[in-house]
Amino acid sequence: MGRPSMAAERTEQIMQATARCLQKHGLAGTTLERVAEESGLSRSHVRHYVGNRDDLLQKFANWLYSGYEAEFIGRIAGADGRDKLPIVMDYLFSTGFLPISDDDTVIRELITAGIADERIRVVMQTHYTQAIQSVEDALAAEHPEASPGARRAVAYGLWCLAMGNSMMAELQLPVASGGLVRAAAESLLERLSRHG
Amino acid sequence: MGRPSMAAERTEQIMQATARCLQKHGLAGTTLERVAEESGLSRSHVRHYVGNRDDLLQKFANWLYSGYEAEFIGRIAGADGRDKLPIVMDYLFSTGFLPISDDDTVIRELITAGIADERIRVVMQTHYTQAIQSVEDALAAEHPEASPGARRAVAYGLWCLAMGNSMMAELQLPVASGGLVRAAAESLLERLSRHG
DNA sequence: CGTTTTCTTTTCCGAAATGACAATCAATTA
DNA sequence: TAATTGATTGTCATTTCGGAAAAGAAAACG
Numbered sequence: 001m002g003r004p005s006m007a008a009e010r011t012e013q014i015m016q017a018t019a020r021c022l023q024k025h026g027l028a029g030t031t032l033e034r035v036a037e038e039s040g041l042s043r044s045h046v047r048h049y050v051g052n053r054d055d056l057l058q059k060f061a062n063w064l065y066s067g068y069e070a071e072f073i074g075r076i077a078g079a080d081g082r083d084k085l086p087i088v089m090d091y092l093f094s095t096g097f098l099p100i101s102d103d104d105t106v107i108r109e110l111i112t113a114g115i116a117d118e119r120i121r122v123v124m125q126t127h128y129t130q131a132i133q134s135v136e137d138a139l140a141a142e143h144p145e146a147s148p149g150a151r152r153a154v155a156y157g158l159w160c161l162a163m164g165n166s167m168m169a170e171l172q173l174p175v176a177s178g179g180l181v182r183a184a185a186e187s188l189l190e191r192l193s194r195h196g
Numbered sequence: 197m198g199r200p201s202m203a204a205e206r207t208e209q210i211m212q213a214t215a216r217c218l219q220k221h222g223l224a225g226t227t228l229e230r231v232a233e234e235s236g237l238s239r240s241h242v243r244h245y246v247g248n249r250d251d252l253l254q255k256f257a258n259w260l261y262s263g264y265e266a267e268f269i270g271r272i273a274g275a276d277g278r279d280k281l282p283i284v285m286d287y288l289f290s291t292g293f294l295p296i297s298d299d300d301t302v303i304r305e306l307i308t309a310g311i312a313d314e315r316i317r318v319v320m321q322t323h324y325t326q327a328i329q330s331v332e333d334a335l336a337a338e339h340p341e342a343s344p345g346a347r348r349a350v351a352y353g354l355w356c357l358a359m360g361n362s363m364m365a366e367l368q369l370p371v372a373s374g375g376l377v378r379a380a381a382e383s384l385l386e387r388l389s390r391h392g
Numbered sequence: 393c394g395t396t397t398t399c400t401t402t403t404c405c406g407a408a409a410t411g412a413c414a415a416t417c418a419a420t421t422a
Numbered sequence: 423t424a425a426t427t428g429a430t431t432g433t434c435a436t437t438t439c440g441g442a443a444a445a446g447a448a449a450a451c452g
Binding site for chain 4: 001002003004031032033043047052053
Binding site for chain 1: 222223224301304305307308310311312317320321324325328345346348349350352353355356357358359360361363364366367368369370371376377379380381383384386387
C-alpha cells in the first residue's frame with residue numbers, strides 16, 4: 001500500500017463546494033476554478049479527484065440525489081400507512097419562513113444541466129420517477145379506495161405544483177410565498193376523497 | 197439627417213437569433229458570437245445594436261414577453277366570457293404532438309438568467325403577474341360564483357402545474373407526455389364547480 | 393532502506409469570449 | 423457637392439476556462 005487515500009473526504013469537500021457554487025453562480029458560473037476556490041483546494045485537485053467538468057456535474061448529481069433518496073424516498077418508505085402523506089406534503093410544500101430551500105436553486109440548475117447532458121438526465125429521470133412513485137405510494141396509503149389513474153394524476157400534479165412553485169419563488173414572485181400552492185395542492189387531494 | 201436607421205430590422209433579426217441560440221445552446225451557450233453567427237451578422241453588429249451581453253438578454257426578455265402579451269394576455273382580454281377558459285387551458289396544457297413547445301426551453305433559460313440578473317427578473321415578474329391574473333380572469337368568467345380566494349389558488353395552481361410539467365418534459369420524463377397534467381388541471385378546476 | 397502508491401504543486405498551451413477602439417463605407421439632406 | 427449621421431468591418435488586448443502533463447513530496451510497507 002502507498003499513501004492513504006484522501007479521496008472520500010476530498011470528494012465530499014468538492015461536492016459541497018459545487019453545491020454552493022451552483023447556488024451562488026448558477027450552472028454556467030460553476031467552473032472548475034470556482035469550485036476549487038470555494039472548496040479551498042486547487043483546480044488540479046478538483047481535476048484529480050473528480051475529472052473534467054462533465055464528470056464533476058454527473059458525480060454531483062449522483063451525490064445530491066443519493067442524499068435525497070435517504071432523506072425523502074427512504075423516509076416515506078419507512079413510514080407506515082397514513083404517516084406518509086403528511087411527510088410528502090411537508091416536503092413538497094413546506095411553508096416555513098424561508099421562501100425556498102437552499103437546494104431548490106441547486107436542483108433547478110442541475111435540471112438545466114440535465115437537459116443538455118444525457119448522463120445527468122438519466123440520473124434525474126430515475127430519481128424523479130422514484131420520487132413521484134413515492135408520492136403515489138403515500139396517496140395510496142391514505143386513499144386506498146381511489147382509482148389508480150386518479151392517484152397517478154394527483155401524484156404527478158402535486159409534483160408539478162411543487163416544481164412550478166419553486167420556479168416562481170426563485171423569480172421572487174410575491175404570489176409564490178403566500179401559501180397559495182398549498183391551497184391548490186389541498187384542492188387536488190380532495191379529488192381522491194370525493195369519488196372513490 | 198444621415199443614413200436611415202436599420203435598427204428595427206436588425207434588432208428583430210438579433211432577437212430571433214437569440215431565441216434560436218437559447219433553444220439550441222442554452223443560456224451559457226448564448227454568446228454574442230453565436231448570436232452573431234446565427235443572425236448572419238457580425239459580432240460588432242450585435243454589439244452596435246444591442247450593447248453588451250447583459251443588455252442583449254434584457255432586451256430579449258422584453259421582446260419575448262411583449263410578443264406573449266399580444267398573443268396570450270391580449271387574446272384572453274379580447275375573448276368574451278366563457279371563451280376565455282378554453283384558451284387558457286389550451287395555452288397551458290396544449291397536448292399537441294410536440295411534447296413541449298419550442299418556446300418553453302427559451303423561457304426556462306430566461307428564467308435562469310432572471311434569477312441572477314435583476315433587470316431581467318423584473319421583466320419576468322411583471323409579465324407573470326399579468327399572465328396569472330389573466331388565468332384568474334378566465335376563471336372568474338367561467339365561475340363567477342366561486343370565491344375569489346379559491347379562484348386565486350386555482351389560477352396559481354394551474355400556472356404552477358404548467359411550469360412544473362414543462363420542466364419535467366424537458367427532462368424527457370415519460371410521465372410528462374401522457375396528458376397527466378391536464379387531468380390534474382381538470383381536477384383543480386372541479387373545485388370551483390363544486391362549492392360556490 | 394527503497395519501492396510503491398497516492399497526494400500535491402506547478403507549468404504550459406489552446407480555445408473562446410468579451411470589451412473597446414478605429415477606420416471605412418453608404419445614404420440622406422442642406 | 424459637402425456635411426452629417428449611422429452602418430459596416432476589422433483589429434487588438436485581456437480574461438477566463440479547460441485539458442494535459444510533469445515533477446516533487448508524503449506516507450505506507452516489505
